[in-house]
Amino acid sequence: MTRFRKTITMRKSWWKISAVLIILYTIIYGFINKTPELPIIHQSIRNLYFHVPMWMSMMLLFLLSFINSLLYLSKMNFKWHRNAVIFAQIGLFFGCLGMATGMEWATFTWGQPWSNDPKQTGSALTMLIYFAYLVLNNSIKDPKKSGTISAVYNIFGFVLMFPLIYVLPSMTESLHPGSGGNAGFNLYAADGNMRLVFYPAVIGWFTIGLWISTLFIRLDRLQNHLYS
Amino acid sequence: MKFSLLLNANNITQEDSITSIFESYDKLGVVILVLSTIFIGLMIMLFLLDKRIKKMEDKVESKF
Numbered sequence: 001m002t003r004f005r006k007t008i009t010m011r012k013s014w015w016k017i018s019a020v021l022i023i024l025y026t027i028i029y030g031f032i033n034k035t036p037e038l039p040i041i042h043q044s045i046r047n048l049y050f051h052v053p054m055w056m057s058m059m060l061l062f063l064l065s066f067i068n069s070l071l072y073l074s075k076m077n078f079k080w081h082r083n084a085v086i087f088a089q090i091g092l093f094f095g096c097l098g099m100a101t102g103m104e105w106a107t108f109t110w111g112q113p114w115s116n117d118p119k120q121t122g123s124a125l126t127m128l129i130y131f132a133y134l135v136l137n138n139s140i141k142d143p144k145k146s147g148t149i150s151a152v153y154n155i156f157g158f159v160l161m162f163p164l165i166y167v168l169p170s171m172t173e174s175l176h177p178g179s180g181g182n183a184g185f186n187l188y189a190a191d192g193n194m195r196l197v198f199y200p201a202v203i204g205w206f207t208i209g210l211w212i213s214t215l216f217i218r219l220d221r222l223q224n225h226l227y228s
Numbered sequence: 229m230k231f232s233l234l235l236n237a238n239n240i241t242q243e244d245s246i247t248s249i250f251e252s253y254d255k256l257g258v259v260i261l262v263l264s265t266i267f268i269g270l271m272i273m274l275f276l277l278d279k280r281i282k283k284m285e286d287k288v289e290s291k292f
C-alpha cells in the first residue's frame with residue numbers, strides 16, 4: 001500500500017456524505033424558510049441558494065487549479081499539471097451551472113435570459129478563457145511544453161477573472177445586484193434565515209465539486225499507474 | 229440601467245409562475261421532492277463511481 005496511500009483522505013466517505021446532507025438541507029429548508037418580501041424578485045430570491053454557490057464553487061476550483069499550476073511550475077512534477085486541468089474542468093462545469101441558474105433567474109427578474117449585462121459578459125469571457133485553456137492544453141503534443149505553457153496561461157487566466165467579474169462591472173452601469181451601484185446580496189440576505197441556508201449551500205456545493213475533482217484525479221492516477 | 233429601473237421597465241409577471249408554487253404546500257412538496265430525488269439519484273451515481281474507483285485502486289495495490 002504505497003502509491004494510493006496518499007489519496008486516503010480522498011477515499012474517506014464522511015465528508016462526501018456530509019456534503020450530500022448539507023445540500024439536501026439547503027434544498028428542503030431553502031424552499032420552506034421565510035425570505036424577505038421584495039418587489040419583482042419575489043420568491044425567485046431563493047435562487048440565491050443555487051446560483052451564487054455555483055459561481056463561488058467555480059472560483060474556488062479555479063483557485064485550486066491556479067495553485068496546482070504554480071506548484072507545477074515550481075516543482076516541474078507533471079501530476080500538479082494534471083490536477084490543475086481537472087480542477088479547471090470541474091470549475092467550468094460549475095460555471096455552466098452558475099450561468100444556467102443565472103439566466104433562468106434573469107428571465108424572471110430582468111425579462112430575458114441574456115441582456116449583455118457587464119457581469120454576464122465578464123462571466124462568459126472568463127469561461128471562454130478557461131475553455132481556451134483546455135484547448136491549449138490538448139493542442140500541444142509535447143507534454144512538457146504543454147504543461148508549462150498551459151500553467152502560465154492558467155495563472156494569467158485566473159488573475160484576469162477578477163477584473164472581468166468584479167472590477168469592470170462595478171465601473172459601468174449594470175443590472176446585476178452588487179454591481180454598478182445596485183444593492184448587493186448583503187442587503188437581500190440581511191435576513192438571518194437566508195444566511196442559514198446560503199452559507200451551508202456554498203460549503204456543500206464546493207465540497208461536491210471537490211469530490212468530483214478527486215474522483216477524476218484518482219482515475220487519472222490509476223490510468224497513469226497502469227500505463228506507465 | 230439600474231436594477232430598480234429595469235424591474236419597472238420590464239413589467240414582469242413572475243408572481244404568476246414562481247410565487248404560485250409557494251401558495252400551496254402540495255405544489256411546494258412536489259417541487260422539493262422532485263429536486264431532492266434528482267439530487268439523491270446523482271449522488272448515488274457518484275458514490276457508485278467512487279466505490280468502483282476504490283475497488284480498482286485496491287486491485288492495483290494488491291498487484292504491485
